[in-house]
Amino acid sequence: MRQDAKKKIGTIEKGKRCDFFNQKSIELLKEWLEDNLDHPYIERRDLIRIQEETGLTKKQIMGWCTNIRRRRLTVVRDPDGSRKLIPLENPEKKRKKNESGERKPIVLANKKEESSDEASTNSQQHSVSAQEPGVKENSENTSENIIQNEFKEMPKDCSEESSPKLKQDSDEIRKSEEALKKLKEELKSFMTIRLSSSTFCWCELINSFDPCPV
Amino acid sequence: MRQDAKKKIGTIEKGKRCDFFNQKSIELLKEWLEDNLDHPYIERRDLIRIQEETGLTKKQIMGWCTNIRRRRLTVVRDPDGSRKLIPLENPEKKRKKNESGERKPIVLANKKEESSDEASTNSQQHSVSAQEPGVKENSENTSENIIQNEFKEMPKDCSEESSPKLKQDSDEIRKSEEALKKLKEELKSFMTIRLSSSTFCWCELINSFDPCPV
DNA sequence: CGATGTAATTCATTTACAAGG
DNA sequence: TCCTTGTAAATGAATTACATC
Known part of the structure; x- marks a missing residue:
């Protein structure tokens, strides 16, 4: 003080x-x-x-x-x-956090995969389909911190690179790339549809991915 | 004590x-x-x-x-x-916020209607209820939830429609899901990079996806 | 050693005002 | 007059640390 x-x-x-x-x-x-x-x-x-x-x-x-x-x-x-x-979600906060780069909230991924693990932060098991594993409610703090964390660890060239483990089989690579290409087109279409409602914001798209552990 | x-x-x-x-x-x-x-x-x-x-x-x-x-x-x-x-997301924070009931971050819904859910200002009326650990709350980010849900539905529906063969083999489905995860990674990374330039707009993201302009 | 209570620090958010256009 | 930008100050959340039982 x-x-x-x-x-x-x-x-x-x-x-x-x-x-x-x-x-x-x-x-x-x-x-x-x-x-x-x-x-x-x-x-x-x-x-x-x-x-x-x-x-x-x-x-x-x-x-x-x-x-x-x-x-x-x-x-x-x-x-x-x-x-x-x-x-927009907190532009000033993002700027400050990039500069300091410390004291970020600890966010647990809650991933114990191997099953459609329904363990969100809720204590009871509701078998409703709306919740996906790894996607849970959050505060804006945590969302952004996850983004920043993964941003730092992620390779900068992110456009068309295959992950190493897929390189074992060229046919699988081809299939995967085709699927990815298709998904990109679908995403583009999706965003364009959302756009027509004129409320779309890219940052919301980012948030919609969080805190999905990828 | x-x-x-x-x-x-x-x-x-x-x-x-x-x-x-x-x-x-x-x-x-x-x-x-x-x-x-x-x-x-x-x-x-x-x-x-x-x-x-x-x-x-x-x-x-x-x-x-x-x-x-x-x-x-x-x-x-x-x-x-x-x-x-x-x-669990911030049990102590929730307790404190319920008691004080003030100074909450301002979250914009980005949508005109959606009046059915009244949970955005819950602390005003429910001053203190018996706080059970693990009770889910924080349904403030309504627009995020909406977009999240729509996005989650999109790739499945589109994939099934445009490439039915992916439905036949669970292995193919798994690959597709991996590709979607990867796409999310790429998108997040891309958007985070663009974020720093502070001149981002959605059309840049859309156009950055080859092959076809919409 | 663990659970619980809590002191102290840092950071994000918010309210408010000033300077300059 | 109103806006934008910069910033001061208060508050609260999150974190690290220690005491007690």
Whole structure:
């Protein structure tokens, strides 16, 4: 703890939660944001409405929007080149973690393969198909850390390389490569379909792979 | 119970990382743990091996194991009634969050509807319920779940449709699944690399897949 | 030796403000 | 006036470590 003294600016301390920033207010703001993702800049009308409903000041609400834009949204481009803001998972966190590279949460893969091991973090065995082994609910921290971990260990040239054990049989290699090629096409098709709903984000795709042990 | 305020004990400060607790050591310990989930109590042999490979003291290693057991593992029971420890996501975090009920990360759903599930702000109403270990929660990432599910369905359906012969032989299916895993690896790696340039957009990823532009 | 309680440190997230355009 | 970018400060989660039983 290195803070010399609590600095008070106006009536609010930096970093300190005020009573008006409770879960209900956050829910309202989130609601506004999700309704205005195409143009997440608050208008007078919504501003006044949220002020009245939450008790937050104008400055607080606009500051919240500013922070959300830079920390939770990112720019993508549609095929026509138009610019858009969509949700993104924690860009700042990723940058910081790359620089320090330490003190990452310990994530267990929970893989005891040899069977369709249903051991997710749940304690009871529900034989529902929706859960896949290795895919479990997680916090955003762990997802990103897994990505970073595997990124460091993974070979940089990742486009068309076969894994060594497949090299034993050239016919098997050919079959595997054909399957991979086909899957790539299918994935492309899949992403294009998702795209039409205009809510697709590549980072969500990344997260959908986690924490699948590969 | 006892809070004897000792700031420094020996040469190590509480909570402070020492140089031997680096990522390589953590990896080794994690490796040991995942190999010994059935009985996560370290033996002399492994203890000495890890001591030598990491430079950590015996006390540090055993302390790590103790902390892992209580913070990252939870007890489940097999159908035969036997007791088992399996990975659990952040039991302590969940407890604290349920009690305070504030300051949760802001997660955007990226979708307008999906109003059936109300679990995104559960801590507001359910202040403290009888917290059973292993109870699954954290269904906040709704959009991720949706995409995850859709993605999981996609390759199977498409594979079966476009190449029926893969269905006939379980070995072929296994190969296909391996190929999908590999594809996921490649994608994750690729996207993580692109991430650092911060100019990524989905169309670059799609176009990077030869052979055919969509 | 293990389980449990807890002190201390580090890091990610959030609220807030300032500078400059 | 509003936005973007940089950053200060508070909070909480995760981790390492030790004491007690």
